Amino acid sequence: MAYIEFKDVIKAYGSGETLIHALDRASFTVERGELAVILGASGAGKTTALNILGGMDTLTSGTVTVDGRDISSASEAELVEYRRTDVGFVFQFYNLVPNLTALENVELASQICPGALDAAETLAKVGLGARMGNFPAQLSGGEQQRVSIARAIAKNPKLLLCDEPTGALDYVTGKQILQLLQDTCRRDGITVIIITHNSALAPMADRLIRFKSGKVTEMTLNEHPTPIADIEW
Ligand SMILES: Nc1ncnc2c1ncn2[C@@H]1O[C@H](COP(=O)(O)OP(=O)(O)OP(=O)(O)O)[C@@H](O)[C@H]1O
């Protein structure tokens, strides 16, 4: 059994004439420690799939297992626990608390997780050791995204889910953030899943998963992923 098994998942919204299948029997797998890239056009179902995988949304039918645990049939209380301890999230717009410092934003996550890493050490690891006392508004977009990555990895999660993590960043800053995510995967052995529109990023992945109209149309393994520094787009 694969580490992540996303199997025949349907997610339907509405009913009758307004019925929408955000996911339409989508299936993919990811192995432990891999960096997977999910590619697909707008509306293909990428965010829906990631939210279900992260226990933030429920499915209409199908099964999702992570590390042998059935997420799709878990109770709400079990999902709260799963989101808190097993999953780190990184979003396009950072989602930091504006009136807390970088350090306090990271502590917010680390304090609620058993087995969490030290918040200050984690900020140093993402290159923000000198900016811990700054508020989000005092940091650049790339720095804010580093704080949000620190917040996610301070939980010491098994799984890091990133939805368009460079969508709001310029080319160079976006590249640095992707490098950080690739390093986090390699160095800390965390399974990382990155959603992107940018097909030029495909070579960085151990596993490429392509979505189209709620379905997975391609899943390709790459034995020799390209370091981010060597990818141009
Ligand atoms: N709450 C909802 N109610 C109705 N339809 C929804 C809802 N959430 C998502 N959808 C629809 O499901 C489909 C997939 O949405 P999803 O957000 O997963 O796409 P995506 O691949 O992440 O797109 P993007 O690249 O634009 O972020 C879209 O057609 C969307 O309109």
Ligand SMILES: [Mg+2]
């Ligand atoms: Mg999306």
